[in-house]
Amino acid sequence: MAQDVQRSPLDSDLLGPLRAETLTLNMGPQHPSTHGVLRLVLELDGETVTSCKPVIGYLHTGIEKNMEVKTYNKALTMTDRMDYLAPMSNNLGYVLAVERLLGLEVPRRCRWLRVLLAELTRIQSHLVWLGTHGLDLGAMTVFLYCFREREVILKVFEKVAGVRMMTSYFRVGGVARAPYPEFFGDCRRFLESFPDRVDEYEELLTDNPIYRRRAEGVCPIAPEAAIAWGVTGPSLRACGVDYDIRKREPYSSYEEFQFEVPLGRRGDVLDRYRVRIAEMRQSQRICMQALDGMPEGPLLADDPKVVPPPKEQLAHDMEALIHHFKIFTEGYHVPAGEVYQVIESPRGELGYYIVSDGSPKPYKVKVRAPSFANLFTLPEMVRGSLVGDLVAATGSIDIVLGEIDR
């Protein structure tokens, strides 16, 4: 009799046997947690992700192709449109690649200034990441705090480069113009207060039981798998792999700075969070060292064929006028050859592979965007996890679709 009681009208007699089949779901291309225009084709078994396929290209604008028809100076302005959250890092990778092709050394003051700005970029990029990662997981407040500090950095960028985001401030052979007089003071004032701000973020999340439940042990990846899939940057270091390009293949005088490389252990969402939080503190440390020890001396490389002369000279110096004219019309010839220059961008290994045929325009530019490789690790990370965790994982690898699609 008991069995009869359990029978309901929705019983198999009416609906047939319970079918077990998977559901294909499109997440995106318009979805807030995809951080841009990204489509994830998910195969779901109930709430469990059985497969995930990233579909990209919605922001493809042919930047690399476009660079081939621009002189080296003009192509620079396209670099910060790729990873728009880390414009200075993109500028840096590109100018270092071109300087390497040219065999051009920039003065020490310039290298230090670039380090200072690249680390400020890392801080503001990590702040956007932290804020949006918090939003993904329902922690609204963090976002507001992070954008408060990010705004300060963007204001400094605006004053130093003239633009908040598309800075194009680093130029081949130097920087676009000398920093404004209060620049170092502005940086110092912000950086001195910044560690307290990071404490605030940590108070909101690090020991927050809700956040911990969403992040701890979620979507981990093993170090071997991460390396095989080409993961770089904080996501790789969260697995405990000690590889930071700033330390291992130093560029732009990073070898002169003291800092630690934060590492995780389990490679889960929480470790990626911890690594980036610690990286912000280390970046602050690097910036303070750069401010304290900023070398005096020239800012631009001494190469009139590449570095434009000061505007004042044009009125009375014929040679300067000719150089100016040549640089801005024909551009400078870069010796034929190929280089691959890497830097540690906030997202990982950002590399510029440039082929020069000796003309003033790059023959071929291939941008090794860290987000591109990192994104295609996502299927590996989320297989077998819940849909809700997928959102946490997507946020935790910190992708920027602008540089993925280029």
Next chain:
Amino acid sequence: MSVTDPAQESAQAAPPEEADPDVQALRARFGAAVRAARAHRGQIAVEIAPSALLDAARFLRDQRGFRLLSYVAGVDCLELPAPHRFKAVYSLLDLGRAKRLRLEVPCEDDLEPRLPSVASVWPAAACHESEAFDLVGIVFEGHPGLERILTPEGFEGHPHRKDFDVSAEAVEFTFRPTPQGKPGARA
């Protein structure tokens, strides 16, 4: 471990290409399949025959420690002095030594460029090979799912080829005659 700082070695003071231990190891193992090695601005590039690519990839990963593949790039050498039109460039990284090596593999058929896929050696290669297929048109045989990745479905041609026509785009205009018999608003 050598006493010299590996980062310095790979970044600036790289020895001439033939003295490089990885090039020597490749030459010892693959002989004539290693067609050329050259150093430029402190970076080493090795040209490998396509037939030896897969074996060389496994050898470099397992014996030489190049466990991370940074990228695969397709290059159209149409305007460069090169015997073959297309080549694929593989950038490898040994995390332990902080050593990078660039492999260059020419496609022997200029009209239908084909290369074996190295996705079975480095899973990371899959997405980069898809990109090289999409933009340059190199077909990677044995790839787990080679398809266009950046350009939309139904896109014709490979935009990073040097002869890709970027000058104009055909725009189709359709006209609907107005009652007066004159062409009017676009349909």
